[in-house]
Amino acid sequence: MKWKSISFKLFAVTSLVFIGCLTIMMLLQLAFFEPYYVREKTGGFLRDFEQARQRFMQETPDEHTVPAYFANLEEPYYATTAILTLSRSGDLLVSVGKGNGKDKFLRLRAPASVNERNPGALYSPLLPDLPTITPFPDVEMDKLLAGLDQWFQNAERQRKVLVQAEQVSFFMDVQLTTDSNRRQFVVIAPLNVRNGEGTVLAAVSSLQPVGDAVSAFRGFYSYFYLLAAAGALLLVLLYSRMITRPLRLLNNTALRMAKLDFREQSGIRRSDEIGSLSETLNFLSENLNKALSELQEANAKLQEDIEKEKRLERLRREFVAGVSHELKTPISLISGFAEALQDNVGDGKKRDRYAAVIREETSRMAGIVNDMLDLTQMETGQYRLVLDDFRLDELVCHLAEKLQDHPGSGGKRIELQLLPVAVRADRFRIEQVLTNLLGNAIRHTPDNGRLGIRMMLEAKSVRTVVWNEGEQIPEDELSHIWDHFYRVEKSRERDSGGTGIGLAIVRQILQLHNGLYEVRNTAGGVEFSFSLPADGSRTWESRGNLRH
Structure with a gap:
């Protein structure tokens, strides 16, 4: 493949475009896939959370346990939901649900000594006491307690929920018992609160699955990028050859035409622009070949006519010389014998012989003239x-x-x-x-x-x-x-x-x-x-x- 050929230029430009687009696409995915996924997931989670809360408030507003239909919220979002019952005494009753319809309760108590770390808060950060029933894994417990702890540590968030009856949501990173740092999305909204007491709906959703996927993608993309680049180069090479091969064939046909060789045609049979160009070139080749053949025939005929004319001219000169020679002798004889007769030379027998010679030479001359006339009539088509x-x-x-x-x-x-x-x-x-x-x-x-x-x-x-x-x-x-x-x-x-x-x-x-x-x-x-x-x-x- 020559560096200045259209095949190389097409290959280079298309390769750069393909690899550039592939690189930009992968960088965009690595940079924006996780934020986009988090935004979509949190938006959907908030929507489904609000639908579940509205249903709970319409159907069982005084209930203190998590209904079974909350499983439709928990499973798709890897979430843990809970209903919190708060009192001024500092006790907190937590009903945790995991979609199997059974009640799971946890009673927590906050020591008075830790309230000093968050002055102005309605409730202090919680420390778990011995639970009444703990039928769920420690990881789920850690997520829930960590989310509640983050909420209790922020006085403004507490007031929005318990006083202003508004929903709050935030992200947090939690060090779980599995020694892995996982990011969580926490949503807390009031169910039935008055004067800082009542029930609150809380949900904690794990964002770790998308984080794991993005981490895996980063490792996988290095291999995928190499394979995709190699595949793109191969496809571009085939594509460039597919485009330039008929152009090379057309160029070879044009080179043969430039050398006045119109015998071979391009042989390209396609229904696109290249096929149309091939048909036009073949049509031009046929016309030029026909015109060249006619020109060669005309030239050959002209050469033949020229040679014939030269030969005829030579023959005419020979004919004139021959006729002159043929006529010169009888004319001389006729003239001499006529003068002898005029001068009364010789006796009767000589004069008869002189007359016979004159008649013979006259007949010979007449034969020559008649032959010339006959030939002229036949050649001109008059006879x-x-x-x-x-x-x-x-x-x-x-x-x-x-x-x-x-x-x-x-x-x-x-x-x-x-x-x-x-x-x-x-x-x-x-x-x-x-x-x-x-x-x-x-x-x-x-x-x-x-x-x-x-x-x-x-x-x-x-x-x-x-x-x-x-x-x-x-x-x-x-x-x-x-x-x-x-x-x-x-x-x-x-x-x-x-x-x-x-x-x-x-x-x-x-x-x-x-x-x-x-x-x-x-x-x-x-x-x-x-x-x-x-x-x-x-x-x-x-x-x-x-x-x-």
Whole structure:
């Protein structure tokens, strides 16, 4: 537990409050419990004493013995009651009661010689004579006689009772025969007095029980204080940990959030303010995590767009360079042969050849422009497919025958493995796809190499594969081969053919048809393939190789 932590501060403050309250409570009990108890006991004793006196005066005013119902006064207050019958001769008849209904009498006589110690008193201090009957313990006798002796020694108290008919009460400490000093509460009140004679009710109550309890408490409180302090410290420690533990968990969650780690939540499930704070922190964590994820995705997309833009910019430069190279040669040829024709250079055969070159280069330039326009329309979404049902195998066979007859094919044969399958697609654009793939295969097939087309029927589509023997495409180039303006051959030689637009057009057409396409290297060359939805109800059979 760190000294500056809230856990230690809470523990220290709460401990001081608990121990301070415990100390004050014990000191207050030790200081005020006994006076409070004495006040309550004497007040109750005086009230019950007066009730017993009033009852006696109403029921038996001339009686000289203690009635049995005085036991209700004696037992709760550890008291001894007596009825005193006084006479001018100095004799005093005392009837002592202890609640069993039997009469107990004691006759006392005061020697005249002791009257000098208390001049002005109606009666002198008493010395016990031989009692007529002494059926009670000496302790009770000592208490009663000591109380009467204290009363007789005070002339003012005597006059209040015997002359003024008033009640008197006082405390006294008595050395009893048991060698213990006990504090007593004495109450004396008149019953039937006239001219200093008559009957008086006296009661002596012991206050020793509460004194014994307070003495025992003083010894017990030292142990109780230590146990209570230890218990309070333990409870405060548990209480401080109960309060600070969720705060530490919330702090750990906040520290993880500060490090942009929003995966873990606080896990506190409570219905109080700490639980509400935990839910708010978890809600904040979820929102920040969502916002951070979106920001990371946006940043990744932005980086991807930037990289794509850089690549496109590079490809555009390459495209401009390639197109410039592609257009520069035919423009130069057209310009030169046109000038020769204009200057009437050569005979008729030469002029026909010059015109043929001009037408060939013009057609080449038109092809480049048309490819660029087609690609632009497809990328901008301006082109709409014209769907039709046609036999794909017949289209492939027709294109293969046409390309094999083309002077640029170099006499290379195209091997065909076709299936009689009908597809629903844009016939013109699929023909363009096949033309580009077959032209690309013819250009990259060596003179003694092989190339061909095969068709395979899959679940609900037909897969067309255009393959050729020859040099493989580098693996790091395969992911970019479909990008427009891209060419594996960077030299831009006319013999290699193409401007990097053909495969980009193939990709756009197949995407418009929701078809699949791929390129991969094989053991002896390269293989391009694409899939289109097919009518699977037809059976398929292989066709032999086509050769001319």
